[in-house]
Amino acid sequence: MTKQFPQALSIAGSDSGGGAGMQADLKTIQQRHVFAATVLVAITAQNTLGVQQALPLSAAMIDAQFASVAADLEIKACKTGMLADVDQVTAVVRNLKKYDLGPLTVDPVMIAKGGAPLLSEAAVATVRDLLLPLATLATPNLPEAEKLTGATIHTEADMAQAAKALQQIGVKNVIIKGGHFNDNAESNDFVLLEDGSNFWLTSPRIDTINTHGTGDTLSACITAELAKGTPMAEAIRIGKAFVEAAIQDGIVVGHGHGPLNHWAYEARHHEF
Numbered sequence: 001m002t003k004q005f006p007q008a009l010s011i012a013g014s015d016s017g018g019g020a021g022m023q024a025d026l027k028t029i030q031q032r033h034v035f036a037a038t039v040l041v042a043i044t045a046q047n048t049l050g051v052q053q054a055l056p057l058s059a060a061m062i063d064a065q066f067a068s069v070a071a072d073l074e075i076k077a078c079k080t081g082m083l084a085d086v087d088q089v090t091a092v093v094r095n096l097k098k099y100d101l102g103p104l105t106v107d108p109v110m111i112a113k114g115g116a117p118l119l120s121e122a123a124v125a126t127v128r129d130l131l132l133p134l135a136t137l138a139t140p141n142l143p144e145a146e147k148l149t150g151a152t153i154h155t156e157a158d159m160a161q162a163a164k165a166l167q168q169i170g171v172k173n174v175i176i177k178g179g180h181f182n183d184n185a186e187s188n189d190f191v192l193l194e195d196g197s198n199f200w201l202t203s204p205r206i207d208t209i210n211t212h213g214t215g216d217t218l219s220a221c222i223t224a225e226l227a228k229g230t231p232m233a234e235a236i237r238i239g240k241a242f243v244e245a246a247i248q249d250g251i252v253v254g255h256g257h258g259p260l261n262h263w264a265y266e267a268r269h270h271e272f
């Protein structure tokens with residue numbers, strides 16, 4: 001007996017340590033019972049302690065992967081993660097314009113938890129000017145939102161302002177993630193939807209260093225839901241619950257910022 005699953009695409013960098021990047025995307029999308037395809041943009045030699053090396057792939061290799069996927073699969077939603085440099089961002093933008101890959105979630109990844117750059121300084125403007133206008137949803141963390149808008153974010157009111165500024169750039173829906181507000185007892189994210197409505201995603205701040213790949217996991221879960229046709233607001237709420245469970249029910253891997261438990265949400269909900 002054959003079964004059909006919706007198909008989603010992760011356009012991202014590889015984390016050899018398995019906790020973030022494309023690996024977090026694959027694990028998350030799989031857990032939501034969506035079939036995951038990939039366009040690899042860069043390879044990192046990485047573990048829970050940091051990024052030891054990074055190798056961006058050529059624009060030609062990125063083009064070839066998009067062409068292969070688009071020629072054969074039926075992608076219903078896609079997301080971007082680590083994009084490395086101007087050449088890679090430009091190639092990804094060219095392909096997103098060429099093929100219909102469904103709603104696009106842009107996680108504008110810039111710096112890994114340990115401080116290693118995952119996007120060059122020069123490419124920030126390319127992401128802002130060429131990629132964000134294509135985004136159905138963007139999910140910046142606080143430093144990323146500051147870089148993209150040029151504003152400083154100290155308060156929850158600043159988060160709401162930054163979301164508006166991103167909509168002015170052309171992003172339809174925005175989540176400003178509050179994970180980096182370290183002295184706040186909660187880890188709250190601000191959501192601004194296309195119709196102008198907004199809400200907060202609230203959760204207690206979990207006291208853990210195992211937060212490697214939180215942002216990737218959130219945006220991948222939302223992408224999987226969008227591939228199923230889940231409405232945006234509900235997809236976002238499922239994403240938040242998924243990442244919260246994955247942080248809460250920690251697992252022991254490595255010696256630094258450990259990865260999340262991608263099984264936790266399904267273990268709690270027994271949906272499938």
Ligand SMILES: Nc1ncnc2c1ncn2[C@@H]1O[C@H](COP(=O)(O)OP(=O)(O)OP(=O)(O)O)[C@@H](O)[C@H]1O
Nearest residue numbers: 141177178179180187204205206212213214215216
């Ligand atoms: N300690 C924590 N407790 C609870 N929720 C958290 C914690 N840290 C992050 N989160 C949540 O995880 C999600 C991702 O936010 P975060 O700001 O960490 O993203 P990020 O910096 O892009 O992550 P990464 O770069 O590691 O992928 C958000 O929903 C945020 O609220």
Ligand SMILES: Cc1ncc(CO)c(N)n1
Nearest residue numbers: 013014020021082112213
């Ligand atoms: C490859 C890669 N993508 C994204 C992140 C951010 O979590 C990371 N650490 N590594």
